[in-house]
Amino acid sequence: MNHQRRDDVRTQNSQNSQKRILSAVSAVSALIVVAVVGLFAPVDAQTSKTRAHVQALASDRLEGRLAGSNGERLAGDYIVSQLQQIGAKPLPGQRDFRLPFEFTAGTKDGGSRISVQLKPDTTDARTSPPSVASGFSRTFESDVRALSFSDNGDVDGTVVFAGYGIVVPDSQDFGYDSYATLDVKDKIVVVLRYFPEDADQKTRSMLARYADLRYKAMAARQRGAKAMLVVTGPRSPNAGELVPMTFDTALAGSGLVAVSISGNVGGAIFRGADKTLEEAQKALDSANPHVAGFTIAGVNVHVHAAVEREKKTGHNIVAYLPATEPIGTTPKPWVAVGAHYDHLGHGEAGNTLAGKDDAGKIHYGADDNASGSAAVLAVASTLAGQPRKRNVLVALWSGEELGLIGSNAFADKKPVPLDQLAAYLNFDMVGRMQDNKLSVQATGTSPAWGRILEQANIAAGFDLQLQADPYQPTDVATFNGASVPSLSFFTGTHADYHKPSDTADKIDYEDLDRVVDFAAAIVRRIEDTADAPQFTKVDQQMQSGGGRAGVRIFTGTIPDYATDAKGLLLSGVIGGGPAEQAGLQKGDVIVEIAGQTIANIYDYTYALEVLKIGQPAKVIYMRDGKRRETTLTPAARK
Amino acid sequence: MKGFRAALVAALLAVPLAAMQTASTYQERDFLTRVRRLTIEGRRAGEGYWSPDGKRLVFQSEREPGNPFYQIYVLDLGTGDTKRISPGIGKTTCAFFRPNSDEIEFASTHADPKSKQLQEDELAFRASGKERRYAWDYDPEMDIYAYSEKTGAMKRLTTARGYDAEGSYSPDGQWIVFTSMRDAYNRPLDDKEKKKLAEDPSYFAEIYIMRADGSGQARLTTVAGYDGGPFFTQNGKRIVWRRFDESGLIADVWTMNPDGSDQKQITDFGSMSWAPYMHPSGEYFLFASNKLGFENFEIFMVDAQGAKEPVRVTYSDGFDGLPVPSPDGKQLAWTSSRSGGSAGQLFLAQWNHEKALDALKNAPPRKPSKKS
Known part of the structure; x- marks a missing residue:
């Protein structure tokens, strides 16, 4: 899971500490849960669908799977070998499972x-x-x-x-x-x-x-x-x-x-x-x-x-299970499952929550997100043995922890047209279930989800926690942004979040396997339905602003953090938000707001300071190489 | 002064400590494990009752496109498939599987020619963005029907003017015990009663019994105030229901013989205690009460004789009520708003019968409530 997102980068520290407090609370409840988990028969390591995957991905050898690192490459090797075993194929038109993307990994003086x-x-x-x-x-x-x-x-x-x-x-x-x-x-x-x-x-x-x-x-x-x-x-x-x-x-x-x-x-x-x-x-x-x-x-x-920006290459790993019968006229003939497999390495990218004693150690990321990667592999393995009316796209993203870079790169290049996806199911931190509670996020993206989730959960039996909001700090946001009906599964945060102590021995494999069965049943229902789920645009549930005193402004922009573009490149706008109302859209580059020139996201954050809630501000932006102008009226963060 | 103060502090502490001791003895997870939300689709759902083989549930849910009111659905717990069995028009409530039969009874207003108009009015009201407190309106057009799963035919069992609903079968499938407000319409009312009918028709609700074919309808209760929600006990020898006082604020669990004799108060809980249902072991009733706060309904249980104080079962914010154990006594279906919002949905959990028996055994003797 990635926690650097949304349009106020300056609130991140307070969000982190909030998460830390939450984590401390959940650590206490985790102790209580042990008794409950003990009631159910332990899973034999041999029969678990996910344990071997998590243990492999969260091993020392993979060194925390930092995007662009050797650990990421080794993790990719493992994933590719598993996909081959399952019988998945590289995407149509691709020879390789690995889809590289370039990103800036660091800077040094030149x-x-x-x-x-x-x-x-x-x-x-x-x-x-x-x-x-x-x-x-x-x-x-x-x-x-x-x-x-x-x-x-x-x-x-x-x-x-x-x-x-x-x-x-x-x-x-x-x-x-x-x-x-x-x-x-x-x-x-x-x-x-x-x-x-x-x-x-x-x-x-x-x-x-x-x-x-x-x-x-x-x-x-x-x-x-x-x-x-x-x-x-x-x-x-x-x-x-x-x-x-x-x-x-x-x-x-x-x-x-x-x-x-x-x-x-x-x-x-x-x-x-x-x-x-x-x-x-x-x-x-x-x-x-x-x-x-x-x-x-x-x-x-x-x-x-002279600043040298160190370019690195990350790799999404994307495969598919072809439909087992002719697609014919099936609308939106793809269903996608995905999880990011990258993590924080040794914490060198700065988004670690390791304490002084743990600083620089391997961040194993067993829950975040070896668990989700294992779930995707296991879902693919289950689906591979069954008849399919739609193609199943199987994606393991990299660069998520650095700002959803991998999934965004995929969405930009579109090796499969995204409007051909009937649905996208995301898994991010699904290995630490407590009290049988499974969060399902982004349920607001389609009216079809209520019935599908209800039916699938009769057999699965989770205490489902539904969240309509698709604007989550994980790859599901990318697909929501591309108007794909989406769901994201999550078993909650914990005291080991973004720390070296997020290790494979703490994963609840029995319940992780249940998540796999549940998700596979959902994919099957989507595969089988003649009409693809309809997409619904969810209006942003405005978050209570933290961080800088005085910034209670909401503009509804989703900045692209991973770009060299001059100005503020939008990777999306929040449904119903002021930016959308101003006619701004994904791909626009804001270069000036309220008379202040914007060279980058920091300028933009500072420019927010001078905006007033409800007072229209002139925005100059670039679209298709042309300079355009609009008026944006900031709203209040609620 | 110092000494006095210390004594006061000790006295103040004594109460919460005692409360903590009873409260900490049991927790929700002692009785309920693998809690799960069963229904998701639609605005609200509830009143789930088991098929005799324990493989299905019949429940009511607001999920019919174009109809803002409850319709009746059968949920197959094996496949997850759900099927509407009610007409789709009007309001329905309180379904129940008939043992040894393919019939399911429920109450419905679909015969009322105004049904469609009422649906449209309600949809328009909701679209206006206004909110009202959820309230059951005791539609006088509500009558009880038996639906045949084999033929899909519906047989009307009651015709009296006034709300006829809240029906359930005897274990042998030969009888239906139900609630009716016909007493408000089948005789002249005095001015006080007329006023009551306008304000709160449930004041006139009484328990009735009839044969499964609708014949032999007979009144069992005659006390003023809402008598409702009747079910047979597991062996069919008693009927359990809730009796409200005249104010409509205090309710308790009662039992009686199927002919209306030997009416016996089981709880004296000084709160709104309702929706009682007997565990198939015959050892105890599960029911809902707002003992812990007017809007905070929790599920409690009480021994079959009502000799002891009720024991709390659920510990979650919001509404928990309408508990119905599975025929094998190992699961509990109930209605809860624990997943957020004010609208209830159907929940299911594993039920720990042994722990329940322990807790009931350890419960203190029943204390009379201050009111009685």
């Missing part, structure tokens, strides 16, 4: 440099030795590092010190703008990292919200700056240190050259000023909004920024 040149006519009376007083030029390599979202390129120009580089939006009625009196057009701005050190708590909490380097970069770019240099001030923690290069799953650049510089470089630049960096910082640290930045007239700076 040799950024900076030169600082003291203009000859400037006298640096305070700090420089007399011998270089009339001119200075120095190139730094180890003292500079590109920020992960920097554009690549070379920039040359004069420098403006813009304080902390913080702009609090007018909507906050706070009155703090580092650029208020500055003209930075075509200049290189130097800003301090973090936010004023000596401010009172209330001020700090306000400024902290706008101190993210992404936000500072947007503010600089929107004011016409050519580049932003970030220095960790001498009065701040980590004084003089470079900003670490972080993995950044939102891949688009910020539209600006942005690098961090060491205290050395900062000092060199401030030779061209009439005060030291420390003095300048001290003046700002009380957060007096009237302390302005200034032009550093005495230096010229040349920056070369």
